[in-house]
Amino acid sequence: MNAHDIRQLFPILDQEVNGKPLVYLDSAATSQKPVQVIEAIxxxxxxxxxNVxxxxxxxxxxxxxxxxxxxxxxxxxxHAKSTEEIIFTRGTTTALNTVAASFGRANLHEGDEIVISHMEHHSNIIPWQQVAKQTGAVxxxxPLQEDGTISLEDVRETVTPRTKIVSIMQVSNVLGVxxxxxxxAKIxxxxxxxxxxxxxxxTPHxxxxxxxxDCDFFAFSGHKMCGPTGIGVLYGKKQFLENMEPIEFGGEMIDFVGLYESTWKELPWKFEGGTPIIAGAIGLGAAIDFLEEVGLDNIEAHEHKLAAYALDKMSALEGITIFGPKEASKRTGLVTFNLNDVHPHDVATVLDAEGIAVRAGHHCAQPLMKWLKQSATARASFYLYNTEEDIDKLVSGLLTTKEYFSDVF
Known part of the structure; x- marks a missing residue:
């Protein structure tokens, strides 16, 4: 794949920010959209x-x-077996909340265990906290290894016969692991x-x-994979979805409505109450067409190359701390870091003045920030439209940031 050619398909990238060509390094928060998706919508x-x-x-x-x-x-x-197992949602958050509220409340009891990790996004923590409070589950x-990875031995020690649900992110939005x-899943x-x-x-990478x-439920969002915002997917094995109750009621999801009782449509529509996200689903379909045309293997290889290049260039800077595995082979295309003595929001502000968009904050992962002993971090995340030149500009921007704050202090 040629990232320079692919970049031409993303109209938003052809602009200046603060008088500088835009360098977009915030795709882990949301990806940009190719012209094919925009035109489909x-x-x-x-x-x-x-209406449908x-x-x-x-x-x-x-x-x-x-x-x-x-x-x-x-x-x-x-690669799901059936479209009955594909439920459209507003995004990953809604999908995970659906599993927790529907499956969790019905199947968890006092003393049952829910196992998650310290690296989880808040969307995969708070729903389980709420269900644990409501059911008496634990x-x-x-635990995480020193580099932020999960050890299978720790999984074997943590998961017990009392464990009913294990809910883990496949890729960390902070560490990239x-x-x-x-x-x-086998454990x-x-x-x-x-x-x-x-x-x-x-899913985007x-x-x-x-x-x-062999997961039982899988959740993802369209907006991180070149699709529109407001659309996501919950995959669930049919055997579980059939026995789950919907958590949203109204039009579209019903079969029969009487004065005192109602029945639901069959899968997947019983979980899609109200007018669905029609344009969003069509846009997501166009995004899938686009990603498959480029090739997920090509995207993964490109991001590993960018991650290795970024780790090499950024590690050479003085006064920088990089979080997560030091080997690019153990992570996807993002690098989370801090410049010593400079707050991440200040780093992001100076970089924005150079036309470079990065994310700064706790990344909806406050327990992980606590584990890292940081209040916040900065994050540069790459996608199929990024190039090594973008990383060179990031490194140059970080040098500018260091110089600016050395003059200030």
Whole structure:
């Protein structure tokens, strides 16, 4: 793949910020959108805008075909068995909350265990905290190794016969580490627990095969993988979804409504109450087409190359601390760091003045920040449209930041 050619497909990248060419290094927060996705959404609103599943007129049929066609694209993309196992949501957060609120509340009891890790995003912590409070279940945390990775030996020691749910992110949005989900799932299943995966940071960058991983639930968001905001996916094994109750009620998800009792549609629609995110699903389908055309293997190789280059260049700077594995082979395309004695928000502000967009803060991972003994960090995250030149500009911007604050202090 040629990142310079791919970059031309992203209109937003062709601009200046503060008089400098934009260098976008914040794709872990949200990716930019190629023209194919923008045009697919525009075409839907221009030519096919209608509600789905209800009307027999031409526009309704077009909208339904586009919406359900996107579901089939998602199924193929993550290698699910059936479109019945693909539920459209607002994003990873909604998907994880659905599992916690529906499956968790119905199946957890006092003394049961929920196992997560210190590196989890808040979206994979707070729902389990709430369910634990409501059911009397116990929340347990997997320890991390010194470099932020998860040891399978620690998983074996933490997961017990009382464990009912293991919920782990496949890729850390702070450390970039890729967790051994398939192996963790086997340990969970050997103890009779189910495996939930937060795939928000892995799905844009790695080939996903939910059947090979043997996870029971898998959640991800469209906006991090070149799709629009406001659309995400919950994959669940049919055997679990069929026995789960919806958590949102109203139109679209019903079969029969009486004065005092109602029944639900079959999968997947019983979990999609109200007018669904039609344009978002169509946009996500276009994003999947785009990513598959580029090739997930190519994207992964490109990001490993960028990560190795960034680690090499940034490690050479004096007064910088880089968090997570030092080997690019153990992480995806992001580098989280701090400049000694300079607050991450100040780093991000100076870089923005140079036209460079990075993220600064706790990255919705406050327990991990505590583990790192940091109140906040800065993060540069790369995607298929980034180049080594972008990293060179980042390093130059960090040198400018160091010089500025050495003059200030």
């Amino acid at each position: 525009n075409q839907y609103y221009r030519e096919s805008n209608s 599943h209800r009307g027999v007129h031409t526009l309704g049929t077009r909208a339904t075909d586009g919406y359900e066609g996107a579901r089939e694209k998602v199924r193929k993309f993550i 929340l347990k945390y997997l 890729v967790n051994p989900i398939k192996e963790i 969970a299943h050997d103890h009779g627990a189910i495996m939930v995966v937060d795939g928000a940071q892995s 790695l080939k996903i095969d939910v059947q090979d991983l």
